[in-house]
Amino acid sequence: MPNTTADDLRRIALEQFSTVGFAGASLGSIAEEAGMSKSSVLYHYASKEALLDAAVTPAVEKLHAIIDGFAPAGEDGHATFVAAFVDFVLEHGAELHIFIGQGQALGNVGAIGRANQLVERLAGLADAGIPTVEGRVRFGMALGGAAYLVAATRAFAPTTDPVPEEEIRSALVVSITQLLAPIPPAVRSAGGEVLAVRPLSAPSESHTSPEPAHAG
Amino acid sequence: MPNTTADDLRRIALEQFSTVGFAGASLGSIAEEAGMSKSSVLYHYASKEALLDAAVTPAVEKLHAIIDGFAPAGEDGHATFVAAFVDFVLEHGAELHIFIGQGQALGNVGAIGRANQLVERLAGLADAGIPTVEGRVRFGMALGGAAYLVAATRAFAPTTDPVPEEEIRSALVVSITQLLAPIPPAVRSAGGEVLAVRPLSAPSESHTSPEPAHAG
DNA sequence: CACTTTACTGTCCGATCGGTCAGGATGCTG
DNA sequence: CAGCATCCTGACCGATCGGACAGTAAAGTG
Numbered sequence: 001m002p003n004t005t006a007d008d009l010r011r012i013a014l015e016q017f018s019t020v021g022f023a024g025a026s027l028g029s030i031a032e033e034a035g036m037s038k039s040s041v042l043y044h045y046a047s048k049e050a051l052l053d054a055a056v057t058p059a060v061e062k063l064h065a066i067i068d069g070f071a072p073a074g075e076d077g078h079a080t081f082v083a084a085f086v087d088f089v090l091e092h093g094a095e096l097h098i099f100i101g102q103g104q105a106l107g108n109v110g111a112i113g114r115a116n117q118l119v120e121r122l123a124g125l126a127d128a129g130i131p132t133v134e135g136r137v138r139f140g141m142a143l144g145g146a147a148y149l150v151a152a153t154r155a156f157a158p159t160t161d162p163v164p165e166e167e168i169r170s171a172l173v174v175s176i177t178q179l180l181a182p183i184p185p186a187v188r189s190a191g192g193e194v195l196a197v198r199p200l201s202a203p204s205e206s207h208t209s210p211e212p213a214h215a216g
Numbered sequence: 217m218p219n220t221t222a223d224d225l226r227r228i229a230l231e232q233f234s235t236v237g238f239a240g241a242s243l244g245s246i247a248e249e250a251g252m253s254k255s256s257v258l259y260h261y262a263s264k265e266a267l268l269d270a271a272v273t274p275a276v277e278k279l280h281a282i283i284d285g286f287a288p289a290g291e292d293g294h295a296t297f298v299a300a301f302v303d304f305v306l307e308h309g310a311e312l313h314i315f316i317g318q319g320q321a322l323g324n325v326g327a328i329g330r331a332n333q334l335v336e337r338l339a340g341l342a343d344a345g346i347p348t349v350e351g352r353v354r355f356g357m358a359l360g361g362a363a364y365l366v367a368a369t370r371a372f373a374p375t376t377d378p379v380p381e382e383e384i385r386s387a388l389v390v391s392i393t394q395l396l397a398p399i400p401p402a403v404r405s406a407g408g409e410v411l412a413v414r415p416l417s418a419p420s421e422s423h424t425s426p427e428p429a430h431a432g
Numbered sequence: 433c434a435c436t437t438t439a440c441t442g443t444c445c446g447a448t449c450g451g452t453c454a455g456g457a458t459g460c461t462g
Numbered sequence: 463c464a465g466c467a468t469c470c471t472g473a474c475c476g477a478t479c480g481g482a483c484a485g486t487a488a489a490g491t492g
Contacts, residue, residue: 005469020321023239026449038450040470048450100364101317104371105236120372133379137365137387144368145361148316149353152360155320156336163349171353179357179391221439242479254480256440264480 006044006054009034014055018094019155022052022102049109057111059095062088063118070125078180086146086172090165093150100147142179146172222260222270225250230271234310235371238268238318265325273327275311276334278304283334286341294396302388305362306381313367316360358395362388 012033016025027048031038045051066088070081089096098106099115106112126139149172228249232241243264247254261267282304286297305312314322315331322328342355365388 021237021239021318023237024321027451028449036469037471039452039472042451043468043470046451097317100367101313102237105240116372119368123372133383134387134390137384138391140365140368141361141388141391142357143361144364145357145359148360148364149356151316152335152339152356156332156339167349168353171350172357174350175354175357175395179395243481244479252439253441255442255483258481259438259440262481 005034005036009041009044009051010055013051014094014098017052017055017102018097022048022098022106027051052106053109053111056095056098056109056115059088059092060111060115060118062092063115067118067122067125070122078177082173082176082180085143086169086176089146089150089172090169093147093154096147097151097154100144100151138179142176146176221250221252225257225260225267226271229267230310230314233268233271233318234313238264238314238322243267268322269325269327272311272314272325272331275304275308276327276331278308279331279334283338283341286338293393295393298389298392298396301359302362302385302392305366305388306385309366309370312363313370316363316367354395358392362392 009030013025013030016030016033027038027041030051031041034041041051045054066081066084069084070078095115099112099119103112103116103119107116122143123140126136130136130139153168225246229241229246232246232249243254243257246267247257250257257267261270282297282300285300286294315328315335319328319332319335323332338359339356342352346352346355369384
């Protein structure tokens with residue numbers, strides 16, 4: 001039953017919080033877009049913060065599951081993790097935009113605080129599992145870059161002509177996988193030049209397949 | 217003369233706009249941190265928006281110069297551009313955080329509107345100069361990822377132990393350069409697997425040098 | 433000295449915000 | 463029918479915000 005009034009409000013609030021910020025969006029504007037009064041919004045959600053929490057919680061839980069799935073790294077070269085993460089980014093660009101831009105200021109809101117912890121945990125996993133600073137930078141660039149790319153695409157979408165999502169998805173999977181693949185020190189010159197990276201360990205079908213991988 | 221009251225205000229405002237958002241920061245809180253009254257802030261800057269504009273303008277102009285320098289792509293494989301961009305990202309993380317998180321909502325403010333145009337122009341250059349969607353995704357991931365990485369590092373800095381900036385700088389330069397280097401279709405398998413990337417064209421000293429490249 | 437400029441302040445104002453509250457309409461249930 | 467829960471509303475309140483304005487203290491400047 002995803003078509004209730006409460007879900008409409010969550011959806012609308014999510015978009016407004018993402019575009020104009022939590023402080024910038026007002027209960028009145030959310031109510032207006034939903035075609036109801038401010039009082040009605042406060043009937044469904046006890047407060048503005050409760051609305052934000054509800055709007056963001058599903059994405060946070062999904063992200064939690066994805067990061068849980070990251071721990072056993074190895075075997076398939078993060079292929080499952082990357083696919084799940086890319087799907088997540090493509091589906092929850094608005095929430096990511098909120099985490100990135102306002103996570104610091106809104107950390108006292110339950111779900112956002114949890115999202116911050118997830119980011120820190122992911123950073124901790126990277127610190128523990130990736131020996132070099134360059135590797136960790138690549139890790140952060142890959143994940144953060146994907147998040148930013150989707151957020152920016154959302155922001156500037158009306159200007160540029162649309163690119164099929166599947167194409168973006170596979171490009172993201174390929175690029176992230178490449179960035180996550182460790183660079184063997186042997187193939188780097190003394191000056192630090194990257195001379196080669198090892199081939200992707202993911203099978204060629206993995207980023208050609210039209211169906212997304214589901215994480216939750 | 218960068219130590220005037222007006223510059224203090226710009227600095228304080230920039231940090232608050234970045235962390236709690238433009239709508240979330242108040243002239244009162246900025247005045248308080250500056251040790252003066254709200255009226256005094258409005259004496260130096262005609263309005264809150266004017267303060268934002270002044271706080272962000274130097275970074276926008278620097279970014280403008282950097283992007284101008286991108287147009288003649290080729291020769292050194294974007295090495296100059298990448299070095300300048302990385303320096304910019306490291307120096308102006310707060311402004312980038314504002315552009316990323318609030319550029320959409322604050323586009324009516326002059327400098328931020330110009331920043332948005334710069335992003336669109338950069339995207340346009342990528343669209344025109346990079347034939348494949350994957351290449352454009354890599355381009356966006358490289359630049360956006362670097363920006364996000366620095367912004368996130370700023371946000372979560374107090375938790376993690378500091379990494380020398382030079383190390384991050386060189387890692388960013390290496391990774392971005394690699395992402396910007398086109399993937400010759402020849403060395404890719406039929407399934408799309410990346411089998412190799414061409415070596416960096418930048419000399420090995422370029423990302424080992426302790427002095428940053430200056431763009432303006 | 434008088435005069436002007438610079439830097440700054442307290443007070444006030446209208447607007448907007450999040451949130452409370454009492455009540456209206458509708459529909460289900462006995 | 464009465465009784466009750468669900469959904470929604472307008473009116474209202476205190477707080478906060480950006481900003482206008484008159485005025486003041488200090489520092490030049492003739």
